[in-house]
Amino acid sequence: MRNNDARLLMLDRDAVAALLQPDDVRAAVREAFALHAARSARVFPLVREELPGSAIFGIKSGDVPSQELLGFKAAGFWPGNREAGGEAHQATIMLIDPRTGRPLCVADGNAVTTARTAAAGAIGLQLLARADSEQLCVFGTGVQARGHVEYALHALPSLKRVRYVTSDGRQEPAFEARFARRCDIALAGAARTAAADAAVAASDVVITATPGREALFSADAVRAGTHINAVGADTQGKRELPAGLLERARVWADDLPQARRIGELQWGHELPAAELGELLAAPAVRAPGDITIFDMTGIALQDLTTVRMLYERALANNIGQNIAWPW
Incomplete structure (x- = not known):
């Protein structure tokens, strides 16, 4: 792909909701656990900081070098959102091409975080x-x-x-x-x-x-x-x-x-x-x-394996906003 042909896939809340399937999320999270246990992936140092107004901001990131999977989630907790009828937990996830550093996909991370966390909990229940x-x-x-x-x-x-x-x-x-x-x-x-x-x-x-x-x-x-x-x-x-x-x-x-x-x-x-x-x-x-x-x-790997699954499915089914992102 030429530089001017580069694309960025945007998956908003509705696109993510249309793509999330519990069985697929469980499989993605299970893969994340397996990669982490085999030390085939890396979890980078966590950012977790308190902000004014009792908000919390964090970044979880990591990669799987053998799968060319790299990315991060910027997320946190903003309790004041509830007064406006919004969700206090907020998250955005980005996949990045490790060969170039260019973004591949930006996804609304709220539903992803809920699903992958619940899937991890379910795996914990099955194992323990x-x-x-x-x-x-x-x-x-x-x-x-x-x-x-x-x-x-x-x-x-x-x-x-x-x-x-x-x-x-x-x-x-x-x-x-x-x-x-x-x-x-x-x-x-x-x-x-x-x-x-x-x-x-x-x-x-x-x-x-x-x-x-x-x-x-x-x-x-x-x-x-x-x-x-x-x-x-x-x-x-x-x-x-x-x-x-x-x-x-x-x-x-x-x-x-x-x-x-x-x-x-x-x-x-x-x-x-x-x-x-x-x-x-x-x-x-x-x-x-x-x-x-x-x-x-x-851990970031749970977000990355889940969003990669959504990214691949979205491309295959023409879901989301695929925009030019030349460099």
């Missing part, structure tokens, strides 16, 4: 949770919580009941309606209360998907055999899990250095832990009484 798990407790009812419950119900068909916990204990009818035909779903109560502890104690799987900075439940509420997907801790100073729980559990992370910096493992720097991708080749042997935790901070 008890296969006979029937009871799920989720903290949060936002975009991430909805995505994780959706993917969890697919990953663990044995799940029959979902209890959800909100920050203020208020019922969320829209959240319930989303899953009512697929499981028994009910409000458990408010976080950091006896009701939340009771919901955790009754559950086989716990998913924490909040922007919180303090423990959501008591460590003693977690019974033997429970698996936890910890999603919300993604910045220094944030946590969802109670003190003392990491010490009782077997812990896996998507990327250990990153998790020890911004995930739940920032509260247990010296504790033993491993990376989830290792389990793809050698599944963990789970004792019935094990408490397991997947510390999910999200």
